[in-house]
Amino acid sequence: MKRLAFKMKLNPGQKEAYIKRHDEIWPKLEKLLKDSGVSEYTIFLDEETNTLFAFQKAFGDGGSQNLADHPIVQKWWDFMADIMETNADNSPVCTPLKEVYYMD
Template sequence: MQRLAFKMKLNKGQKEVYKKRHDELWPELKKLLKENGVSEYSIFFDEETDTLFAFQKVSGEGGSQDLANNKIVKKWWGFMADIMEVNPDNSPVSIPLEEVFYLE
């Protein structure tokens, strides 16, 4: 099991919209994540910087960031593109974070 963390940037004033969309996460996307080994996935928000901090546990080699070619993921990215920083393909600008401490 690997632990992955990354950060993303939310557009100003979009926290509630972001939260609502994730509270109503599409069942097919949830299923896809679980089928691809994502067993835990949390996203935290820093109000001072509008930064999202994401953490996930993944069995296997990949994580949610490795599903870029899946049509469900591409549709989700398009759905979220209006409220966060995205790349030209609508994928979130996502910066991997290095783990420097872990207490089990």
């Protein structure tokens, strides 16, 4: 199992839309994440900076970052593009974070 963390950026004023869309996450997307090895996935919001901090546990080569070519993921990116900072392909601008401490 590996622990992955990364940050993304929410557009100003989009907190409620972001929460609503994740409250109603597509079952096919959630299944894809689980099937790819993601066992936990948490996203936190720093409301002062609109920075999203994501953490996930993944098994094997899993992890949401390895699903970029999957049609469901690309459709999700398109759905989320109006409320987040994105790249040209609508993927979220995502910065991996290095783990510097872990307590078990």
